[in-house]
Amino acid sequence: MSKLLVTVDVVLLTIIDRRLHVLLIQRLAKPFENRHALPGGFVQNEEALDAAAIRELREETGVDQVYLEQLYTFGDLNRDPRGRVVTVAYYALVPHEQTLQAGTDASDAAWFPVDQLPVLAFDHRKIVEYAHQRIRNKLDYTNVGFELLPGKFTLSELQVVHEAVLGESLDKRNFRRKIILKGIVKPTKEWRPTGRKPAQLYRFSE
Amino acid sequence: MSKLLVTVDVVLLTIIDRRLHVLLIQRLAKPFENRHALPGGFVQNEEALDAAAIRELREETGVDQVYLEQLYTFGDLNRDPRGRVVTVAYYALVPHEQTLQAGTDASDAAWFPVDQLPVLAFDHRKIVEYAHQRIRNKLDYTNVGFELLPGKFTLSELQVVHEAVLGESLDKRNFRRKIILKGIVKPTKEWRPTGRKPAQLYRFSE
């Protein structure tokens, strides 16, 4: 019978300074002591996989209330020097504002740009790349983009999110036309003062 | 530490008689005795997940040499009355011709139309539906469609595959234009006698 161990790892993504970042913790224990790694850990016996992902995220990073989706399950041999470990990977999206207070109680968690990762423990680099690819693909046929923004946002902010995820700059007029045409956004009557000309705030619609 | 059991289940799909079918086995043991279920079983200690899926498929159905891709990992509590079981589900695609000899040594495996499933064991119905949805989505931005056909095929046969997966009929001229325009198919110099006017055979290109 199977004596495998099951863990969950979470690729938590957000936009900081117009770039896509991932939250990494610093490992204290062996193996890969002092290496950066994804938050995660063993699934408890009476705990659903999603619940484990949420719990680990909260315990190790203090972050809560995120959009969470299963990514892929990594089960190759020798992923973990301690033995046979099967990892169900998740990715999570959160607006950066929401992490500012939360992140404080997790001293060893820090954000890194996804395109400038440090050396990671285990096969975590592969997992981060897989998550990045997934969200890049889902950006234009789902609404995941909105999960990286607060409830109200300007269209320029939404464009920044898309550009950060895709890693390329987009034409402003074409972008706005496409978003408006999809009907997934609706204008509010509020305006954000930006230091220059204020911008209209929108919200995700339905 | 986690005492979870890890299994793999495989949703093997093929086209029979212009309809998408899934291969089910009949359970002999409890729980769900005599119910239909997906082929699958426990992952061995020194065995990668993909390898386990391939092995179970061969052992329980005699089918080999299929296109295989991980689908999703199901880990809710109480999925299995025997205890806590996490199942890594795969889906596999195979041309029906290829299963004709193979299927013989697995007496209790049989094909069912995906839209007329019998009552299934565990949460296997959900898994089949999930697989169906996945392949439906991937049909037009990947080449999975070809995995349901032998190396050489007519464009009408390819259209039948698409229609079976999508569950709707397609316009012949539009379909052919789209396929040809994608450049993913190239004509051979062979023709299939169809009983009526012979059809040109194509092969998947690159």
Next chain:
DNA sequence: CCATAATTGTGTCACATAGACACCATAGGA
């Protein structure tokens, strides 16, 4: 041998979608 039936195989038009592209409006700060 001829008539019939089944299947292959082909083109146009209308509409929607997407990329390229430039300028004025507005508000804050110097």
Next chain:
DNA sequence: TCCTATGGTGTCTATGTGACACAATTATGG
């Protein structure tokens, strides 16, 4: 009040997609 940074807007072209009908070919059966 001037400057500057950002917000906000429309057209043209190319490409992709859905709707739509008929002639060519071959096997079969009378």
